[in-house]
Amino acid sequence: MLSFVAQRIVKGVIVLFAIIVLNFFLIRLAPGDPAVVMAGEAGASDPLFVAQLREKFSLDRPLPEQLFKYVKGVASLDLGFSFRQQEPVAKLIAERLPATLLLTLTAFAISLALGILFGTLAARFAGTWADSAITVAALIFYATPIFWIALMSILLFSVTLGWLPSFGYDTVGGNYKGLAYVADVAAHLVMPAMTIGLFFMATYTRMTRASMLEVKRLDFVKTARSKGLRDNVIQRRHVLRNALLPVVTLAGVHSGTLIGGAVITETVFAWPGIGRLMYEALLQRDYNLLLGVFVVCSAMVLIFNLVTDLVYRLVDPRIEFAS
Amino acid sequence: MKQFWKQMLRNPGGMIGLVILSVAILIALVGPSIFPNSPWRMVQRPFLPPFTLSTVPLGTDALGRDVFAGVIYGARVSLLVGLVSTLVALIVGVPLGALAGYFGGRVDDALMRFTEFFQTIPSFALAIVLVAILQPSIYSIVAAIGIVSWPPVARLVRAEVLSLRTREYVQAAIVTGQSNSWIIWREILPNALSPVIVLASLMVATAILLESSLSFLGLGDPNLISWGYMVGAGRTVIRQAWWITVFPGLAILLSVLAMNLVGEGLNDALNPRLARDGR
Numbered sequence: 001m002l003s004f005v006a007q008r009i010v011k012g013v014i015v016l017f018a019i020i021v022l023n024f025f026l027i028r029l030a031p032g033d034p035a036v037v038m039a040g041e042a043g044a045s046d047p048l049f050v051a052q053l054r055e056k057f058s059l060d061r062p063l064p065e066q067l068f069k070y071v072k073g074v075a076s077l078d079l080g081f082s083f084r085q086q087e088p089v090a091k092l093i094a095e096r097l098p099a100t101l102l103l104t105l106t107a108f109a110i111s112l113a114l115g116i117l118f119g120t121l122a123a124r125f126a127g128t129w130a131d132s133a134i135t136v137a138a139l140i141f142y143a144t145p146i147f148w149i150a151l152m153s154i155l156l157f158s159v160t161l162g163w164l165p166s167f168g169y170d171t172v173g174g175n176y177k178g179l180a181y182v183a184d185v186a187a188h189l190v191m192p193a194m195t196i197g198l199f200f201m202a203t204y205t206r207m208t209r210a211s212m213l214e215v216k217r218l219d220f221v222k223t224a225r226s227k228g229l230r231d232n233v234i235q236r237r238h239v240l241r242n243a244l245l246p247v248v249t250l251a252g253v254h255s256g257t258l259i260g261g262a263v264i265t266e267t268v269f270a271w272p273g274i275g276r277l278m279y280e281a282l283l284q285r286d287y288n289l290l291l292g293v294f295v296v297c298s299a300m301v302l303i304f305n306l307v308t309d310l311v312y313r314l315v316d317p318r319i320e321f322a323s
Numbered sequence: 324m325k326q327f328w329k330q331m332l333r334n335p336g337g338m339i340g341l342v343i344l345s346v347a348i349l350i351a352l353v354g355p356s357i358f359p360n361s362p363w364r365m366v367q368r369p370f371l372p373p374f375t376l377s378t379v380p381l382g383t384d385a386l387g388r389d390v391f392a393g394v395i396y397g398a399r400v401s402l403l404v405g406l407v408s409t410l411v412a413l414i415v416g417v418p419l420g421a422l423a424g425y426f427g428g429r430v431d432d433a434l435m436r437f438t439e440f441f442q443t444i445p446s447f448a449l450a451i452v453l454v455a456i457l458q459p460s461i462y463s464i465v466a467a468i469g470i471v472s473w474p475p476v477a478r479l480v481r482a483e484v485l486s487l488r489t490r491e492y493v494q495a496a497i498v499t500g501q502s503n504s505w506i507i508w509r510e511i512l513p514n515a516l517s518p519v520i521v522l523a524s525l526m527v528a529t530a531i532l533l534e535s536s537l538s539f540l541g542l543g544d545p546n547l548i549s550w551g552y553m554v555g556a557g558r559t560v561i562r563q564a565w566w567i568t569v570f571p572g573l574a575i576l577l578s579v580l581a582m583n584l585v586g587e588g589l590n591d592a593l594n595p596r597l598a599r600d601g602r
Contacts, residue, residue, distance in 0.1 A: 015443055029456050143580035145532055147539045148572035151561055159562055260447025264536055282455055297448045
C-alpha cells in the first residue's frame with residue numbers, strides 16, 4: 001500500500017516536471033521577443049528597459065540554462081511576475097484557489113451523487129417512461145455547452161424568478177456574520193456548482209445506467225436471486241457496488257474537464273477563482289499569469305487523479321496495490 | 324452495407340440525429356448563398372426582438388446585426404472546425420496507436436507514457452493556452468483542439484491493433500514476409516476501422532463544444548462569425564435581450580446532440596455485438 005502510494009507520487013512528480021518543461025517552451029512559442037512582450041505588458045518599451053528585462057529573466061543566457069532557472073523557480077513556488085496586476089503570479093493564484101476548490105468539489109459531489117442516483121433509477125426501471133425521461137434528459141445535458149447552461153439558469157433563476165444571485169461569491173456590502181454568511185455564500189454557490197454539475201451528472205447517469213445493466217446479467221446476481229435475497233438488497237449490495245467501479249474511474253479521468261468547466265462558469269458568474277483569473281489573464285494577454293494558472297490546474301488534476309486511484313483500490317479490494 | 328443501413332434505420336435516436344445533422348450540413352453548405360445578409364452588417368435598429376419583422380426573424384443584437392444570419396453563417400465554422408480538428412486528432416492518434424500496438428515493448432511503453440502525459444493535462448486549459456499564444460485564428464483553433472483530443476484515439480487504436488496482430492491472417496502475412504507497414508496499413512487498420520469511426524463521430528461533437536467554448540471566451544477567429552462568439556457577445560446584455568444568446572446556443576445544442584446520436588447509432592450498427600451486450 002505505502003510503496004504503491006510512493007510510486008504514484010513519484011510518477012506524479014515526473015509528469016508535473018514534464019508539464020513545467022512544456023510550459024517553458026509554450027512561453028517561448030508566443031510571437032515576438034519575450035522581453036519586448038513583457039515590456040509591452042508593463043506599458044513601456046524603451047530599449048534600455050527591454051535590455052534590463054532580458055538580463056533580469058536571463059533571456060540573454062543559453063536555452064538550457066534558462067530552462068534550469070525556470071524549473072528551479074517553479075519548484076520553489078515562484079511562478080513569475082504578473083506585470084498587469086503588479087503582483088507575483090503565485091500570490092494571485094493562492095488568493096483565488098480556495099474559491100475554485102469550493103466550487104469544483106461541490107460540483108463534483110453533486111454530480112456524482114445525483115448521477116449515481118438517476119443512473120440507478122434508470123437501470124432499475126429500464127424500459128419504462130422513467131428510464132426514457134432520465135435517458136433523454138441526460139442526452140440533452142450531455143450535449144449542452146456549459147456556458148449556455150450558465151446563461152440560461154441566470155435567465156430563469158435570477159432574471160425571471162429572482163430566486164438566486166447571478167454573480168459573485170458573496171453579497172457586496174452584505175456584512176453577514178456567521179451562519180448568515182455561510183447561507184449567503186451557499187446561495188451564490190448553487191447556480192455555478194449546478195452549471196458545472198449538470199454536464200457531469202449527465203455523464204455519470206449514462207455510465208451508471210449502462211454499467212448496472214451490464215452487471216445485472218452476471219452470474220453472481222443470478223445466484224443472489226436464487227438464494228432468495230430481496231430485490232432491494234441485490235440491487236444495493238451486489239449490483240450497485242460492482243457497477244460503480246467504472247464510474248469512479250471515469251470521475252478520475254474527468255477531473256481535467258472539471259477544471260475546464262470552472263474556467264467558463266467562473267467567467268460567467270464572476271466567481272473569484274483561478275478559472276476567472278485565467279480569463280482575466282487571457283483578456284490582458286498576461287502570459288506569465290496564464291501559464292502559471294495552467295501549471296496549477298495541471299497539478300490539481302494530478303492530485304485528484306492520485307486520490308481517485310486510491311479510492312478505486314479501496315472500493316475494490318480485488319485490485320492489488322502492486323504496480 | 325445493406326445490413327448497416329438496416330441497423331441504422333431501426334435506431335430511432337440515430338435517425339433523428341442523422342436528420343438534424345443533414346439539415347445542419349445543408350445550412351452550412353448552401354445557407355450563406357440563400358441568405359446573403361452578412362452577419363456582420365447592421366440591418367436594423369439594435370435589440371430588435373425576434374418574430375417582429377419577417378426580414379430579421381430572430382431579431383438583432385446589440386449592434387443591430389441579424390441574429391438569424393449569424394446562426395446560418397455560424398454553422399460553417401462549427402461543423403468545419405469539428406470535422407477538421409477530429410481529422411487532425413486522427414492523423415496524430417492513429418499512427419501513434421498503431422505503432423505502439425504493433426511493435427509493443429519499449430516503443431509501446433514510450434508512446435503510451437507520452438499519450439498518458441497528454442491525457443493528464445487539463446484539455447480545455449491547454450487549448451486556451453495554445454490558442455492564446457498562437458493568436459486566435461481558425462488554424463490555431465483546429466490545431467489546439469486536435470492536439471488536446473488525440474490521446475483517446477491512440478489508446479483505442481493501440482488496443483485494437485494489440486488484439487488483431489495475434490490473429491491468424493496477420494501471422495500469415497508476417498510469415499509470407501510482408502513489410503511491417505504493409506501489414507499495418509493493409510491488414511490490421513482496415514479491420515480496426517469501425518470502433519475508430521464511432522469514436523471519431525463522438526469526437527466531432529466534443530470538438531464542436533470545445534470550439535464554441537473557445538469562441539465564447541473571445542478566442543474565436545476574429546474574421547468568422549461562430550455560435551460561441553454570438554453567445555459570448557450577447558452575455559453582457561442577457562437581461563435586455565435574451566434572444567441573442569438563446570438561438571445560437573440552441574444551434575450548438577442541436578448539432579452536438581445530433582452528432583452524439585449519430586455516434587451511438589453508428590456504434591449499434593457497426594458493433595452489433597457490443598450493442599447487444601449493452602442491453
